[in-house]
Amino acid sequence: xxxxxxxxxxxxxGCHPASENGETKPGSYVAFFHDRSKVLAWIRDSIAMFTAPxxxxxxxxxxxxxxxxxxxxxxxxxxxxxxxxxxxxxxFDGISASCPGNWYSHLMLxxxxxxxxxxxxxxxxxxxxxxxxxxxxxxxxxxxDGVKDRVIADPAKCTFDIKKLQCTDYQTPLVNNKTxxxxxxxxxxxxxxxxxxxxxxxxxxxxxxxxxxxxxTWMYQESSxxxxxxxxxxxxxxxxxxxYDYTTFNWDTDVDSLDEVASPxxxxxxxxxxxxxxxxxRMIVTQGERI
Ligand SMILES: *[C@@H]1O[C@H](CO)[C@@H](O)[C@H](O)[C@H]1NC(C)=O
Ligand SMILES: *[C@@H]1O[C@H](CO)[C@@H](O)[C@H](O)[C@H]1NC(C)=O
Numbered sequence: 001x002x003x004x005x006x007x008x009x010x011x012x013x014g015c016h017p018a019s020e021n022g023e024t025k026p027g028s029y030v031a032f033f034h035d036r037s038k039v040l041a042w043i044r045d046s047i048a049m050f051t052a053p054x055x056x057x058x059x060x061x062x063x064x065x066x067x068x069x070x071x072x073x074x075x076x077x078x079x080x081x082x083x084x085x086x087x088x089x090x091x092f093d094g095i096s097a098s099c100p101g102n103w104y105s106h107l108m109l110x111x112x113x114x115x116x117x118x119x120x121x122x123x124x125x126x127x128x129x130x131x132x133x134x135x136x137x138x139x140x141x142x143x144x145d146g147v148k149d150r151v152i153a154d155p156a157k158c159t160f161d162i163k164k165l166q167c168t169d170y171q172t173p174l175v176n177n178k179t180x181x182x183x184x185x186x187x188x189x190x191x192x193x194x195x196x197x198x199x200x201x202x203x204x205x206x207x208x209x210x211x212x213x214x215x216x217t218w219m220y221q222e223s224s225x226x227x228x229x230x231x232x233x234x235x236x237x238x239x240x241x242x243x244y245d246y247t248t249f250n251w252d253t254d255v256d257s258l259d260e261v262a263s264p265x266x267x268x269x270x271x272x273x274x275x276x277x278x279x280x281x282r283m284i285v286t287q288g289e290r291i
Contacts, residue, residue, distance in 0.1 A: 115226025
């Protein structure tokens with residue numbers, strides 16, 4: 001029987017610690033953001049750069065060329081999948097792009113939006129508050145599809161009213177250190193999560209918001225993603241000023257700066273993947289944290 005050799009390049013960028021890029025916290029210098037070719041390599045080019053040598057190694061080892069080439073990646077890796085389909089359409093037969101951050105610049109706006117709003121006075125929601133909201137959303141919307149399985153099949157059909165969770169005048173949010181209802185600033189924060197970031201001048205949606213039922217996974221949005229990703233990109237790549245104060249981010253003009261400087265380097269959002277399709281490529285895109 002002929003040996004069927006397959007190269008499966010598995011890149012698990014979802015688990016790539018930001019610390020490997022240097023110290024990524026507000027005020028720190030992240031070297032690769034200051035080098036155009038490295039920034040382009042980060043999402044657009046790196047997989048293509050090491051695919052040729054990987055193919056050569058595989059061919060040398062098995063004595064024949066691989067019959068199929070597949071790429072699998074999630075998060076930044078999912079963005080790399082979109083970049084491959086757009087810029088290197090003939091490299092892979094199949095691309096699996098999971099939870100792709102391919103509109104990376106505006107994903108940063110989403111991180112910043114959620115992080116900034118959660119830092120407002122009294123707005124932060126503890127994990128048990130987030131879980132309380134998810135349970136209430138599930139109670140309201142799980143059965144819409146006719147199946148009670150603690151899954152909201154189509155969040156767009158869920159008209160869950162979070163205000164029902166607001167503490168009454170006679171309630172305190174914590175009982176025995178357990179969240180039993182939400183304060184007004186918390187409700188406002190959750191509403192902003194659902195709405196997503198908007199341009200302050202035009203009101204235009206800058207990135208989609210979060211669906212009802214997803215609240216239990218918001219903790220990183222509230223506490224760390226904006227500090228680890230959005231702020232270093234603003235300070236190092238967009239404004240080249242480590243003192244840039246992200247708390248004064250202007251949701252009109254600073255969005256324009258981001259679009260102008262970062263978008264051409266880190267976004268891979270062309271709707272035209274015709275070359276990939278013509279070369280016989282197939283792509284699977286999935287979304288969701290729990291798989
Ligand atoms: C209250 O609960 C929070 C979150 O579950 C926990 O971190 C904290 O230690 C608790 N505080 C007390 C006094 O038990
Ligand atoms: C860097 O940002 C700080 C804080 O916003 C500002 O005061 C300073 O003028 C900026 N520096 C430059 C060179 O633009």
